[in-house]
Amino acid sequence: MQKVILFYFLFINLLAFLIYGYDKFIASKTKARRISERELHTFSIIGGFLGATLAMAIFHHKISKSSFLIKHIIILFLWIAGILCYFTQVDELNFLG
Numbered sequence: 001m002q003k004v005i006l007f008y009f010l011f012i013n014l015l016a017f018l019i020y021g022y023d024k025f026i027a028s029k030t031k032a033r034r035i036s037e038r039e040l041h042t043f044s045i046i047g048g049f050l051g052a053t054l055a056m057a058i059f060h061h062k063i064s065k066s067s068f069l070i071k072h073i074i075i076l077f078l079w080i081a082g083i084l085c086y087f088t089q090v091d092e093l094n095f096l097g
Contacts, residue, residue, distance in 0.1 A: 009047055016048025020055030020062075027061075037068055044075045 020043075023035040040062070044052045053076060055061060062068045 012043070012047040013049075013051030015051070016043040017051035017055045019043060020052055021059055024055075024059040024061040037062075040068075041071055041075065044072060044079075047079075049076050049079045 019035060020040065023040065026032050026034055040052065049072075052072065056063055056072070062072070
């Protein structure tokens with residue numbers, strides 16, 4: 001089960017990274033329909049918070065919009081708290097073993 005969870009997080013973070021990059025490309029190069037902020041946040045909420053954060057840093061995407069950034073930081077802290085709670089309460093020190 002742990003390997004399925006690991007695969008999911010790898011997949012969703014890669015997907016979030018690509019979607020943020022695609023949205024930045026659309027924003028800078030074309031007049032096509034953009035990806036909504038709600039959809040971008042959804043990828044962070046469902047586990048793509050690391051890929052989204054990395055894409056924001058690399059592509060400089062959405063980092064100057066404070067309302068978006070605040071929501072993203074809240075999502076990031078909630079995930080960090082959840083992960084810390086999981087590893088401390090469940091005592092899953094051998095997660096990949």
